[in-house]
Amino acid sequence: MEIKIFTGLVIALIILAILNKVFPGFFIKLCIHTILYCLEIILVTCFINSIFINFELFNPPSNYLEALRNYVFYYTLYQLLLMVTFKLYDAAETDALTAIKSAIDKFQVFAEFDRKISKVDLAQLQETIYSSKITFAKRHRDQLIELLEYLENYNNELISKEDIRGYLKVQSLNIDLKIKTISYSWMNSILLRVIK
Numbered sequence: 001m002e003i004k005i006f007t008g009l010v011i012a013l014i015i016l017a018i019l020n021k022v023f024p025g026f027f028i029k030l031c032i033h034t035i036l037y038c039l040e041i042i043l044v045t046c047f048i049n050s051i052f053i054n055f056e057l058f059n060p061p062s063n064y065l066e067a068l069r070n071y072v073f074y075y076t077l078y079q080l081l082l083m084v085t086f087k088l089y090d091a092a093e094t095d096a097l098t099a100i101k102s103a104i105d106k107f108q109v110f111a112e113f114d115r116k117i118s119k120v121d122l123a124q125l126q127e128t129i130y131s132s133k134i135t136f137a138k139r140h141r142d143q144l145i146e147l148l149e150y151l152e153n154y155n156n157e158l159i160s161k162e163d164i165r166g167y168l169k170v171q172s173l174n175i176d177l178k179i180k181t182i183s184y185s186w187m188n189s190i191l192l193r194v195i196k
Contacts, residue, residue: 009039033192040191041075048074082188090182092135099134100143101175107151108168114161117151125151147171 013035020028049070052058058070103125110117128134129144136144154164186192 005042009035009042013039033186036191036195037186037189040189041078044078045071045074048077079188082190086188090187093137094179094182096134096136096140097175097179099128099136100140100147101172101179103128103144104147104168104172104175107147108165108172111154111161111164111168116155122148122151122155143171 013032016028016032016035020032052070052074053060106121107117110121125144125148129136129141129148150159150164150167153159154161159167181187
């Protein structure tokens with residue numbers, strides 16, 4: 001039964017992917033995302049089902065109602081695992097992005113009023129880069145190191161006021177978008193996170 005559903009979804013996905021190339025549109029993309037999410041659910045619930053049956057944690061279902069109950073349980077278990085994992089990951093990501101955005105917004109004010117950035121503020125940024133209090137990934141630290149270089153170049157008049165303001169504004173807008181993206185519902189799907 002699962003194989004038939006899975007095969008039907010894969011065929012529908014292929015047809016929609018072809019249609020998306022010819023007639024790209026919102027509805028087709030929505031259908032593709034929905035099918036990908038359904039494929040993920042079927043793959044994971046079938047995988048969990050085989051584990052539970054192979055390790056004899058559950059008896060094989062004797063009728064469709066028991067099978068449905070088991071799959072609902074597997075789906076719930078999977079969603080709980082995803083929710084906890086993604087919630088913690090997304091919280092750490094949001095924490096890091098918020099710290100970066102806070103620094104960027106602070107330095108935007110300096111640039112806006114044509115003021116040099118004080119050595120104290122640059123030292124605080126340097127401290128933030130290597131802080132163990134914030135969960136920074138390498139890409140976050142690299143972004144802050146790049147910011148520090150831009151600010152030092154601005155202080156040394158190698159970058160104009162307009163250039164530093166433009167750089168800081170674009171960085172701030174990009175971080176805003178990343179923070180908003182984290183709250184989207186499709187972020188609760190592994191496949192959609194990877195594909196989008």
